Amino acid sequence: GNSVTQMEGPVTLSEEAFLTINCTYTATGYPSLFWYVQYPGEGLQLLLKATKADDKGSNKGFEATYRKETTSFHLEKGSVQVSDSAVYFCALSDPGNSGGSNYKLTFGKGTLLTVNP
Amino acid sequence: NAGVTQTPKFQVLKTGQSMTLQCAQDMNHEYMSWYRQDPGMGLRLIHYSVGAGITDQGEVPNGYNVSRSTTEDFPLRLLSAAPSQTSVYFCASRGTSVYNEQFFGPGTRLTVL
Numbered sequence: 001g002n003s004v005t006q007m008e009g010p011v012t013l014s015e016e017a018f019l020t021i022n023c024t025y026t027a028t029g030y031p032s033l034f035w036y037v038q039y040p041g042e043g044l045q046l047l048l049k050a051t052k053a054d055d056k057g058s059n060k061g062f063e064a065t066y067r068k069e070t071t072s073f074h075l076e077k078g079s080v081q082v083s084d085s086a087v088y089f090c091a092l093s094d095p096g097n098s099g100g101s102n103y104k105l106t107f108g109k110g111t112l113l114t115v116n117p
Numbered sequence: 118n119a120g121v122t123q124t125p126k127f128q129v130l131k132t133g134q135s136m137t138l139q140c141a142q143d144m145n146h147e148y149m150s151w152y153r154q155d156p157g158m159g160l161r162l163i164h165y166s167v168g169a170g171i172t173d174q175g176e177v178p179n180g181y182n183v184s185r186s187t188t189e190d191f192p193l194r195l196l197s198a199a200p201s202q203t204s205v206y207f208c209a210s211r212g213t214s215v216y217n218e219q220f221f222g223p224g225t226r227l228t229v230l
Contacts, residue, residue: 032216034218034219036221042223042224043121043207043221043222043223043224044160044207044209044219044221045221046218046219049216049218051216089159089160091219093216104150104162104165104175105211105219107159107160108159109157109158109159110159110160
């Protein structure tokens with residue numbers, strides 16, 4: 001079956017530090033990959049996505065590259081801010097053998113990031 | 118567009134009580150789902166629907182019922198609340214393509230005493 005493995009948190013950084021949150025996946029087909037962010041007290045919202053190998057998703061200074069050879073989609077940001085403190089979820093959508101009609105997303109367990117001033 | 122809306126935001130129940138968590142979306146999405154979020158467990162899929170009249174079980178369906186009579190609405194029913202159902206519940210909707218993002222509601226924080 002499909003699965004997503006994220007680095008366990010919590011991650012605590014100082015402002016302007018470099019961020020990497022590792023994400024690897026297992027899928028039967030050719031999945032689309034997503035990073036979602038959850039700010040305190042809110043629902044999840046899409047941060048970025050990539051739909052095929054070697055695509056790079058980017059948004060708000062965050063980037064992630066879809067690496068098929070290593071089945072990875074690591075999230076990076078060059079200089080984090082206090083406002084980036086949140087929980088980050090890696091997720092995949094895999095059409096598998098269902099002709100593209102597999103609607104379900106598979107999520108990692110989430111990584112809590114705290115950025116201190 | 119309001120996106121995905123959920124009511125109530127907070128709810129406290131006593132063991133054995135029943136209630137319905139409401140979810141609605143105005144994006145004409147076929148796919149809707151319910152998750153629960155617990156510390157250290159991430160998001161776990163409870164039930165999902167791929168269209169009006171079609172529902173299926175997710176990873177943790179026991180103790181919950183759903184129905185989908187319209188495209189817009191996807192209520193989640195707790196039949197007899199238990200303390201183990203204390204959690205934050207999120208409803209989400211999505212278009213039919215595997216490339217589409219999933220939109221989440223703001224969540225309902227449920228406490229069962």
